[in-house]
Amino acid sequence: MHAYNRMMRMFLAVFMLSAATVYAAVPENGKCMGCHGRKDVKSIAGNSVYIDPEKFTATTHSIVGCTSCHDRVSSGHPGDGSAPARAVCGDCHAPVSVEYAKSLHASKARCNDCHNPHEVRLPMFMSGDDINKKCAxxxxxxxxxxxxxKWLPQAELHIDSLLCITCHTGSQDYVITMSIESRLPGSKDAFKTATYEELAKLTSGDNIGRVIDLNGDNKVSLEELRAFNHHLRGKNMRLxxxxxxxxxTHSYQILENRWDCTFCHASGPKAMQKSFIAFPDKSGGYKRLAVEKGAILDILYGTPDFYMLGTTRSTPLNIIGALIVAAGLSFPVFHGFFRLLTRKNRKEDDHEA
Ligand code: HEC
Ligand code: HEC
Ligand code: HEC
Ligand code: HEC
Ligand code: HEC
Ligand code: HEC
Ligand code: HEC
Known part of the structure; x- marks a missing residue:
């Protein structure tokens, strides 16, 4: 069942990417969007009823179609003042609804508090930042x-490198997803996720993957990664x-094993070797390209801004990893020590800028 679901999704995802316009797939959408795709059309009360066409077209829900969720739109709509029906998410997402209802968060937020039904995406088409913004x-x-x-050393770095749902749901199969961040050349501002428009300026044509994927084979080799780091990193861009x-999953909880640093830091060099680079697209989503195996282990050239202590091939860093394992939760003593040990690397990074 699960496998079938995933297959179905992959199929739909591929279908989405290839469908030139979804309005063609569901003609009704076009009728509705004639009004709802315009910002100047408002409700009598003056509220926005705008649906962003580009974002909606990029969703699987656009294949489902407006009227599957809003049936019984009256022939007099909108003039007659009747409000079209709204589907309940659980009608089509029963397993998620059942799982979420059992979680400690069920009474705290509704599906629509975390998802705009007109802008849904699979996590693989989102940036980590955008996913965390749901919680923020x-x-x-x-x-x-x-x-x-209070208990997590370098909390800021951790929170910036992890999804909240990593520690608060039973979500599985971890990979490293890198996004391109930028700041104005020469500035000391914080790095921000680079936009489609920004990256499009660096490439000719639509394929912005070419910023890193120089040969355009839809994969990023270690060599291409090194070249990117060599040219752009430290100046105004980084990964x-x-x-x-x-x-x-939607099994919201406080997971006991997330207190345990070894859940992430001692999973050994085999874990988390899979990595991707997420490139923004025009609709506000992301398309990711797989990176050749080994990038996360190749911290010096592959991913100089990301190293998971305890999982890299680098001996000094593995010793620190081992210390984390040994220290377990007695982090206050070790905290300053880790910082001292790791500061040098980060400083060198900054220095190149
Ligand atoms: C002629 C323009 C127009 C068309 C076509 C149109 N709508 Fe609307 N729609 C509106 C306006 C204006 C409102 C705000 C009504 C109000 O003042 O409450 C609205 C409101 C809605 C609402 C929100 C009602 C609520 O509960 O607040 C939904 C849902 C909706 N439309 C769905 C649809 C669907 C689905 C279609 C296509 C089958 C569609 N509309 C076609 C103009 C249009
Ligand atoms: C997968 C189901 C689904 C589809 C498909 C869908 N909607 Fe909705 N829509 C909803 C739900 C649920 C709400 C209520 C959102 C809430 O309560 O926050 C909603 C709310 C709305 C509203 C009220 C204003 C707002 O943004 O909350 C309008 C207008 C609307 N939809 C129009 C449309 C139109 C037009 C389409 C097709 C282009 C469409 N919807 C497709 C589920 C859907
Ligand atoms: C009429 C059926 C229907 C309704 C109602 C519906 N969805 Fe979906 N939704 C789908 C289908 C089909 C998919 C794609 C396959 C899948 O993930 O099961 C999907 C996918 C999704 C996705 C993943 C994004 C993607 O591209 O696959 C999210 C998130 C989502 N829905 C949230 C919601 C929420 C929140 C609601 C309630 C507002 C809702 N859905 C209501 C049919 C529906
Ligand atoms: C507290 C926030 C939150 C609530 C509440 C929530 N979700 Fe989600 N959901 C997420 C996050 C985060 C993701 C991963 C990013 C994404 O795809 O939007 C996700 C992903 C999904 C997906 C895609 C899962 C996949 O990878 O196949 C579906 C479908 C979905 N949610 C449906 C629902 C439905 C239905 C409800 C209500 C019963 C709901 N969600 C309530 C946060 C939430
Ligand atoms: C619509 C608002 C809303 C959104 C969105 C939301 N939460 Fe919550 N959440 C709450 C409220 C309210 C509480 C209870 C008060 C508190 O602990 O802050 C809560 C509590 C929690 C708790 C603690 C539960 C406990 O019993 O101690 C966790 C963990 C949590 N949320 C995680 C998340 C994550 C992860 C996300 C994003 C995927 C998220 N929340 C999004 C409203 C929200
Ligand atoms: C490294 C794992 C980890 C990450 C990442 C993480 N949490 Fe937590 N979180 C925990 C643990 C463990 C607890 C229990 C702490 C306690 O009971 O004092 C907790 C407690 C909470 C609580 C309840 C206590 C409180 O602080 O109010 C909320 C709400 C919460 N987390 C939300 C979030 C949100 C939102 C994010 C993302 C910004 C997040 N968490 C990221 C592990 C994590
Ligand atoms: C849910 C996974 C997870 C858990 C649990 C976790 N970490 Fe981390 N840790 C990470 C990630 C991801 C990074 C960031 C790697 C990067 O960006 O370079 C990190 C970074 C660090 C760093 C900083 C290394 C540096 O580059 O400066 C230290 C120190 C660290 N963790 C110690 C701990 C300790 C001690 C615990 C237990 C209290 C812990 N971690 C729990 C995932 C985790």
Missing amino acids: KCHDARKILKSHA WGMMTPEVV
């Missing part, structure tokens, strides 16, 4: 940082890695 809507980032820093689950 209600969970104040500074407060979360403060409460987690920021995040640990992301391939399979997302």
